[in-house]
Amino acid sequence: MTKITFINANIYQHQQQDFQKGQYFTVDTQTQRITAIGSGQPTEQGSDKVIDFQNQYVLPGIMNAHTHIANIPTYWTKKKAAIKAADAKAMQTMFAIKNMQDLINNGVTYIRNVGAAYDLDIPIKIMQQQKMIAGPRVMTSGRAFTITGGHGDSSGIEVDGVDEMTKGVRQALKRGVDNIKLMVTGGVLRNGETPDDIQFNADEIRAAVREAHHKNKTVATHAQGNAGVKEAARAGVDTVEHAFDVDDETIAIMKEQGTFIVPTMNAMYAIYQYGEGTVPDWARNKVIINIKKHFASIKKAAAAGIPIAMGTDAGTPYNGFESESAYEMQLYVDKAGMTPAQAIDTATINCARALHVANDFGEIAVGKIADFIVTADNPLTDISILQKDKAVYQGGVCVHHPADQEVKSGIGC
Numbered sequence: 001m002t003k004i005t006f007i008n009a010n011i012y013q014h015q016q017q018d019f020q021k022g023q024y025f026t027v028d029t030q031t032q033r034i035t036a037i038g039s040g041q042p043t044e045q046g047s048d049k050v051i052d053f054q055n056q057y058v059l060p061g062i063m064n065a066h067t068h069i070a071n072i073p074t075y076w077t078k079k080k081a082a083i084k085a086a087d088a089k090a091m092q093t094m095f096a097i098k099n100m101q102d103l104i105n106n107g108v109t110y111i112r113n114v115g116a117a118y119d120l121d122i123p124i125k126i127m128q129q130q131k132m133i134a135g136p137r138v139m140t141s142g143r144a145f146t147i148t149g150g151h152g153d154s155s156g157i158e159v160d161g162v163d164e165m166t167k168g169v170r171q172a173l174k175r176g177v178d179n180i181k182l183m184v185t186g187g188v189l190r191n192g193e194t195p196d197d198i199q200f201n202a203d204e205i206r207a208a209v210r211e212a213h214h215k216n217k218t219v220a221t222h223a224q225g226n227a228g229v230k231e232a233a234r235a236g237v238d239t240v241e242h243a244f245d246v247d248d249e250t251i252a253i254m255k256e257q258g259t260f261i262v263p264t265m266n267a268m269y270a271i272y273q274y275g276e277g278t279v280p281d282w283a284r285n286k287v288i289i290n291i292k293k294h295f296a297s298i299k300k301a302a303a304a305g306i307p308i309a310m311g312t313d314a315g316t317p318y319n320g321f322e323s324e325s326a327y328e329m330q331l332y333v334d335k336a337g338m339t340p341a342q343a344i345d346t347a348t349i350n351c352a353r354a355l356h357v358a359n360d361f362g363e364i365a366v367g368k369i370a371d372f373i374v375t376a377d378n379p380l381t382d383i384s385i386l387q388k389d390k391a392v393y394q395g396g397v398c399v400h401h402p403a404d405q406e407v408k409s410g411i412g413c
């Protein structure tokens with residue numbers, strides 16, 4: 001099979017913030033790219049197969065800019081022995097494979113992983129590329145960088161000072177990571193620190209940015225309090241993760257630098273909603289103190305025009321790899337003042353731009369890779385439609401479809 005034409009599709013176009021009705025598009029499954037798109041019925045002949053989408057809704061595949069693929073989101077509910085075993089490479093590897101399958105079944109076709117113990121995302125990426133495992137395409141970071149005794153120190157790489165940062169980043173790039181992840185402030189899931197603590201200083205961040213950008217790689221920074229967000233943005237990082245608080249000066253710096261925010265609101269929401277009694281009080285209390293401020297901060301930044309790229313922090317407590325990416329988009333509508341179209345853009349075109357992969361991903365257009373999802377109903381009328389079971393295509397090939405759909409419409413894998 002080389003050429004498939006999909007007809008009678010309503011295709012989401014971010015330029016219009018709407019679906020274009022009655023479209024067709026053609027995919028070359030050898031190159032995985034879209035070769036034609038237009039209104040009505042295709043004029044050009046020669047497709048090997050025609051699939052009638054029967055006026056369903058076609059959107060670019062969901063992109064998630066912040067995952068921890070080797071984490072176990074139900075870890076906190078387990079008994080002590082199981083929790084200890086969860087630190088083992090074998091268990092994390094098996095969960096990574098399961099998490100990859102869950103993501104693709106739920107329409108997530110691209111992830112940026114921002115911290116994996118043992119650099120596990122590197123072999124996971126290669127196995128996905130070789131079709132040895134199912135799952136989204138993976139952008140890797142390997143282990144995250146932290147100060148000695150800082151956020152994420154148990155599974156990350158501890159570096160202190162400009163020289164150690166420079167050497168550490170060069171070594172990570174040599175191991176083949178696509179992105180550098182820095183822990184700039186304290187966080188929720190480590191005792192004895194707060195989201196407002198600054199950990200890496202400006203010189204250390206700048207050293208990481210210099211080395212990564214020198215090799216055309218990006219830098220993602222865990223930064224929660226305003227001072228850390230500001231420091232990271234000023235140093236020229238590509239994305240700020242979490243951003244619990246941003247003042248006007250920080251927003252001005254981010255605008256000037258072109259910094260994206262990756263909100264991860266579901267990480268906070270899930271601990272708040274489901275964590276009582278299993279997530280330790282010292283962690284859950286930090287969520288209770290910060291959750292309103294966090295959601296208000298994302299709303300303020302989005303309203304000010306800071307580009308938002310969807311990310312969930314998948315792998316934190318009760319924040320998994322199934323419908324959570326789509327739920328994160330609903331939080332942007334319910335709590336951060338976005339329209340459903342703007343929420344869709346965070347998980348498609350904005351994410352592709354934040355990750356510097358917009359030449360290939362993030363929209364349904366000629367020349368782009370044909371990763372897309374298909375829903376029976378219009379998600380612009382209700383963003384929660386994206387949390388329902390839906391058909392998923394990778395490179396124009398169906399990799400998942402709802403159980404009843406094949407029977408109903410003849411569309412299937």
Ligand SMILES: [Zn+2]
Pocket residue numbers: 066067068114115313
């Ligand atoms: Zn994270």
